[in-house]
Amino acid sequence: MSRLSPLLASAVLLLLMGCSEGDRPLESPVQLEGAIFGSFYQVTIADALTQGEAQRLEEGLVEVLEDVDAAMSIYRDDSELMAFNQSPVGEWQPLSDELIEVLAISQSVAEASGGAFDVTIGGLVNLWSFGSEARPRQVPDEATLNERLAEVGPDSIEIDENGLQARRLRDVLVDLGGVAKGHGTDRVGAYLDGQGIEHYLVNLGGDLIVRGYRDIESQPWRIGIEAPLDDRQEAQHILPLETISVATSGDYRNYFEEEGRRYSHTLDPRSGRPIDHRLASVTVAHPSNAWADAWATALMVLGDEEGLALARNQDLKVLMLIREENGWASVATPAFADHFGQSKMDELEIEVR
CATH class of the missing domain: 1.10.3980.10 (ApbE-like superfamily)
Incomplete structure (x- = not known):
């Protein structure tokens, strides 16, 4: 009987080990995360996956995000958007x-x-x-x-x-910072749909999209709506999500101060100046995260009264956190209350206007 040489036997053993490792089932949920767009991606999948399947999914979604970056970044001289700007x-x-x-x-x-x-x-x-x-x-x-x-x-x-x-038509610099991340979130969701993934949560720098459930007991995905605090991250509200996307715009993270006054990174395009009102954050739930992202920014610029009026007119699902003397108030549109349920609004002490 012929015998394998020690070198060949080692190669076969390594091959078998590689195959078995790739086929190893992973405990659900599986979390894929990394850096992108100067921010982060975090994709949580509740479907049954092997290690090999998870690796291939991550490679694919990173490729999708890199394509978005190559098309829409203003931080890359070789992007499609910068070619348009020039x-x-x-x-x-x-x-x-x-x-x-x-x-x-x-x-x-x-x-x-x-x-x-x-x-x-x-x-x-x-x-x-x-x-x-x-x-x-x-x-x-x-x-x-x-x-x-x-x-x-x-x-x-x-x-x-x-x-x-x-x-x-004029020499302007197009900056898609208020919508491109939402588009990237949509693209990752579409990619996962195309790969047959039924239960996932995509978090792209705070922009979210979900499908299905978070476990075999059909529990909904849950997200936290941040309190507008400068010094720490703390959830003001916990909301259940199913087959929808969410984007939030706020003025309490990115800003600078000069002579005791705070200047927010969110600019009002009509005045060219940072916003200065009592609206602290806007959360928009929408089938498309690109639309949610853009609407959240627009409503943040408008402020609570004008923003709520427009949100009602457009039948948008919107939650606003509004600064008050002793904290802040949570105010939602009727469409938001209809989607999540009036009982949830009462439970979370969210006023519907």
């Missing part, structure tokens, strides 16, 4: 389906919100030191602010959805 004013530029879709969503929310959402404010964002330019955090001078403000506006770009092209 194109000659007035000349049509062919763009990918994904970039056209995100620009179209942005323009739609801009129109509906009266310009409270505007992706052409990249130059202003840089001026206030919250963008891609390396600048000291300080209040800009009035003349420079007015000069850049005169350029921006939803009418400074034109989109031809059918022709998959767009053009800049």
